[in-house]
Amino acid sequence: MSIKDFSQLNDMHIDVLREIGNIGAGNAATSLANMLNRQIEMRTPVVRIMDIQDVDKAMGGPETPVVAILVELFGDIHGIMMFVAGQKFTKTMLGSLLGCEDADCMHLTEMQSSALSEIGNIMIGSYVSAISSLANLKINMSVPGVTADMVGSLLTVPAAEMGADADKIIFVEDDFENEQDVITANMMLIPSLDSLSTLMNGLGIAL
Amino acid sequence: MNNLIVVGIAEMQVAESPTCFVTYALGSCVGICLYDPVRKVGGLGHILLPNYPHEHPNEKLHRYADTCIPEMVKEMEKMGCVRSRITAKIAGGAKMFNIASDSAFGNIGARNVDAVKTTLQNLQVRIVAQDTGLNYGRTVFFYTEDGTMVVKSCTMGSKTF
Numbered sequence: 583m584s585i586k587d588f589s590q591l592n593d594m595h596i597d598v599l600r601e602i603g604n605i606g607a608g609n610a611a612t613s614l615a616n617m618l619n620r621q622i623e624m625r626t627p628v629v630r631i632m633d634i635q636d637v638d639k640a641m642g643g644p645e646t647p648v649v650a651i652l653v654e655l656f657g658d659i660h661g662i663m664m665f666v667a668g669q670k671f672t673k674t675m676l677g678s679l680l681g682c683e684d685a686d687c688m689h690l691t692e693m694q695s696s697a698l699s700e701i702g703n704i705m706i707g708s709y710v711s712a713i714s715s716l717a718n719l720k721i722n723m724s725v726p727g728v729t730a731d732m733v734g735s736l737l738t739v740p741a742a743e744m745g746a747d748a749d750k751i752i753f754v755e756d757d758f759e760n761e762q763d764v765i766t767a768n769m770m771l772i773p774s775l776d777s778l779s780t781l782m783n784g785l786g787i788a789l
Numbered sequence: 790m791n792n793l794i795v796v797g798i799a800e801m802q803v804a805e806s807p808t809c810f811v812t813y814a815l816g817s818c819v820g821i822c823l824y825d826p827v828r829k830v831g832g833l834g835h836i837l838l839p840n841y842p843h844e845h846p847n848e849k850l851h852r853y854a855d856t857c858i859p860e861m862v863k864e865m866e867k868m869g870c871v872r873s874r875i876t877a878k879i880a881g882g883a884k885m886f887n888i889a890s891d892s893a894f895g896n897i898g899a900r901n902v903d904a905v906k907t908t909l910q911n912l913q914v915r916i917v918a919q920d921t922g923l924n925y926g927r928t929v930f931f932y933t934e935d936g937t938m939v940v941k942s943c944t945m946g947s948k949t950f
Binding site: 638643644645647650652653654689724725726727728729730732733736737738739741742743 | 798813815816817818883885886887889894895901924925927928944
């Protein structure tokens with residue numbers, strides 16, 4: 583059984599996706615806390631199924647500068663995972679990892695971009711491994727790509743790469759809290775439609 | 790500017806002078822600016838994908854290069870433009886992520902640019918300026934007063950075509 587359109591998902595399917603988002607993001611927060619060696623609390627993530635066109639609005643407008651780390655998923659499912667961090671999140675992470683207090687997010691050095699790529703890789707990896715063990719699926723990840731640019735120009739990439747069928751994406755907004763402040767980052771799961779069916783089947787949910 | 794029209798992803802707009810069009814943050818998408826200098830009518834399209842999927846027909850003609858551009862030309866002709874006078878300026882089609890994988894990931898920008906060029910050639914519309922490819926996002930302003938296209942980016946500043 584497979585679906586033709588994300589709009590065919592019912593409330594139960596969306597609940598299941600939300601739960602996956604919760605578990606995946608929880609794992610990612612733990613990894614982040616370990617990497618930064620400090621307490622990181624995670625607020626309950628907001629999970630939405632949204633139009634690709636609306637995501638940049640949710641992130642402060644199409645020209646908002648962000649850093650995005652993207653991996654391609656293959657194996658039992660095919661899709662893209664993207665981790666998007668705003669300027670504040672980026673600065674906090676680079677401050678903790680490299681000790682540079684005033685990184686310029688739009689002009690990252692090679693060292694900074696490599697550090698961010700590794701953070702994204704670990705966070706996406708812990709998210710993906712949570713999904714893969716829940717659904718009992720083998721999911722491989724490509725080497726991550728990291729780019730700093732306008733959020734709008736980065737977000738259309740998964741839409742275009744996944745072809746005409748992926749109008750909607752699973753958008754997880756995570757608020758992480760450290761001792762001083764709340765830092766927001768976003769995790770996006772963009773499965774192909776076939777893969778969404780595989781994922782649901784793996785979780786024992788009929789479509 | 791008297792009249793600013795925002796063109797979103799997979800949208801297309803046509804209007805006459807003194808309208809200014811803007812489309813934000815083109816990544817692998819391509820922005821196509823068409824202009825008739827005599828009639829002072831311009832059009833801006835923002836396409837996401839190269840070719841209309843004839844096997845899964847849908848309503849979204851403006852999403853694809855090969856269906857959006859003919860529609861845009863048709864609209865302009867309705868407003869009194871003459872095909873042989875229309876010229877094109879294009880921007881976008883970047884490769885935003887460089888990831889190491891076996892698949893063809895990341896070539897959609899180049900495919901979009903190719904499809905835009907082929908479609909314009911079939912319509913016999915000449916490309917007079919382009920700012921495509923490379924690896925950064927672009928915001929495009931297009932002025933119907935004189936057909937100027939201004940391309941802005943976060944890292945590379947602003948260029949006028």
